[in-house]
Amino acid sequence: MTKEKIKKTLTYVFLTVAALLSVFPLYWMFAAATNLSVDVSRGTLLPGTALISNFQNLLQNQDVLGALANSFKYSIALTLISLFVSSLAGYGFEIYHDKAKDTILNIILLAMMIPFAATMIPLFKMFSTARLLNSTLGFILPTLSTPFLIMLFRQSARAFPHDIIEAARIDGLKEFQIFYRMFVPTMRSTYAAAMVITFMNAWNSYLWPKVIMTDKKSITMPMMVANLKEGYVTDYGMLMLGVLLSTIPTVIIFFALQKRFTEGITGSVK
Amino acid sequence: MKANPMSLTQKQRLSGWIFLAPATLLIVIMSFVPMIQAFLLSLQTGKGNQLSFAGLYNYGRLFKDAIFVKSLTNSFIYLIVQVPIMLLLALFLASMLNTRDLKFKGLYRTAIFLPCATSLVSYAIIFRSLFAVDGFINVVLIKLGVLQTGYNFLANPTSARVVIILALLWRWTGYNMVFYLAGLQNIEYSVYEAAKIDGATPLQTFWKITVPLLKPTILLTAIMSTTGTLQLFDESVNLTNGGPANATITMSHYIYNLSFKYVPNFGYAAAMSYVILILVASLSFIQMKAGDRRD
Numbered sequence: 001m002t003k004e005k006i007k008k009t010l011t012y013v014f015l016t017v018a019a020l021l022s023v024f025p026l027y028w029m030f031a032a033a034t035n036l037s038v039d040v041s042r043g044t045l046l047p048g049t050a051l052i053s054n055f056q057n058l059l060q061n062q063d064v065l066g067a068l069a070n071s072f073k074y075s076i077a078l079t080l081i082s083l084f085v086s087s088l089a090g091y092g093f094e095i096y097h098d099k100a101k102d103t104i105l106n107i108i109l110l111a112m113m114i115p116f117a118a119t120m121i122p123l124f125k126m127f128s129t130a131r132l133l134n135s136t137l138g139f140i141l142p143t144l145s146t147p148f149l150i151m152l153f154r155q156s157a158r159a160f161p162h163d164i165i166e167a168a169r170i171d172g173l174k175e176f177q178i179f180y181r182m183f184v185p186t187m188r189s190t191y192a193a194a195m196v197i198t199f200m201n202a203w204n205s206y207l208w209p210k211v212i213m214t215d216k217k218s219i220t221m222p223m224m225v226a227n228l229k230e231g232y233v234t235d236y237g238m239l240m241l242g243v244l245l246s247t248i249p250t251v252i253i254f255f256a257l258q259k260r261f262t263e264g265i266t267g268s269v270k
Numbered sequence: 271m272k273a274n275p276m277s278l279t280q281k282q283r284l285s286g287w288i289f290l291a292p293a294t295l296l297i298v299i300m301s302f303v304p305m306i307q308a309f310l311l312s313l314q315t316g317k318g319n320q321l322s323f324a325g326l327y328n329y330g331r332l333f334k335d336a337i338f339v340k341s342l343t344n345s346f347i348y349l350i351v352q353v354p355i356m357l358l359l360a361l362f363l364a365s366m367l368n369t370r371d372l373k374f375k376g377l378y379r380t381a382i383f384l385p386c387a388t389s390l391v392s393y394a395i396i397f398r399s400l401f402a403v404d405g406f407i408n409v410v411l412i413k414l415g416v417l418q419t420g421y422n423f424l425a426n427p428t429s430a431r432v433v434i435i436l437a438l439l440w441r442w443t444g445y446n447m448v449f450y451l452a453g454l455q456n457i458e459y460s461v462y463e464a465a466k467i468d469g470a471t472p473l474q475t476f477w478k479i480t481v482p483l484l485k486p487t488i489l490l491t492a493i494m495s496t497t498g499t500l501q502l503f504d505e506s507v508n509l510t511n512g513g514p515a516n517a518t519i520t521m522s523h524y525i526y527n528l529s530f531k532y533v534p535n536f537g538y539a540a541a542m543s544y545v546i547l548i549l550v551a552s553l554s555f556i557q558m559k560a561g562d563r564r565d
Contacts, residue, residue: 011366019381025396043409089293096286111301113551115501117522118543121529121536122307145296175285204389206504222391226508229395236399243392254387
């Protein structure tokens, strides 16, 4: 009995420490964003009153609103088109599967192993010839279709009853109508998971935008935040406010759809 | 229906092809074609667009390049030190959270998973600021009397690497934990009850039941972490800027510098990217084989 109690106490202690360590850097970021740089360097942990002055500094230093608008524009465009293209393919690979399509799917899956560094240079050359630098299309094209999303939707199409498809065909629905009117509404939770993952990846992506967004007007939030740290003296208050602003959208989505998110990333486990 | 059944199935087959065509073509054009182009590029040498065929010259040059060797070493240090610690920690946390009558389960899970909501650039900058000379960690160490003045963690190769490893642990442990939690849901609780009755210690239960039953998930997370570690970029750029003196630079960071920061040397950078490609492919293959064997 006492042994059991010790074990239990240790579990709680360990988990509490892990939880505090996980949350602390984010709390510190939030506290720093509301304090003057001097106070941050003194190690203050309480929320301060310098939020507005930090915000003014930030606006003077960088085109925050422009970067925010760009990030939303790129991420939403990528998420919407990517979900459509990938779910259509996942559905196609599963519902109409035959030997040839299965082989193609297996080849596509190999693309998961290609590191981005290995395709980045030819893609940059291709996109600069096609005049796609600094454009939304340029941002979204390389990750519009991913093996991961295709697999996610293929998995959910597997659970989609074939009887429904047959019945819809008898009712005279075209193949695309079956996908659009039957499959899409039924698989709402898979779409939600895919949406969270795709939006987060798009919002947080850094290397590719850094390569193709050569114009200051086209930069994204992560690029803006990275620019903030350049310079001789770091204004911690301003820097952390930039980090905070770039984190808020993903944290909101994280809390709103946490369950879907965990379901999504663990979909491959089950 | 007027159409005969043969043309109907043909029609369906055709729709199938139309459905998967856009996604498939995109992957071919955006992944496979550039991959082949990168290989052809890696056989050429020259600055900017003035390229000439050079055979395997770039590949031979790689291992005489001190910075490349350093970036390769760094990737392996992160791989060998950070990945096992992270996966083991994630496993422990997951099995603790899987305790049946644990209170605040949701709260703990959310807190430990929360770092995943921060972007890679953001957390790299948070850690850079926490470990700065006038950063929070130094303030605490001075107050505790451990240090007299602020220590520049990012100016010493070893401590800079340790900071990167700590940051990686912070960002990714919860992510891996979620995979293990999902895997643990599939294990019947009665297995644990039986082990308890047989007098197994918690540690025995962990190594003899949890780990073997979670093997497929562990394999998946190991492969993901390996490929992720070999491609580290954001942390190297934003936490340490590869420094001090390229001591913490990663392969992707060096490739980026060679292509877009210095006078572009695309052929040499492409050769380097193929080293990552080969490493990712062969390490995943080895892990898959090793995962199969123990069955």
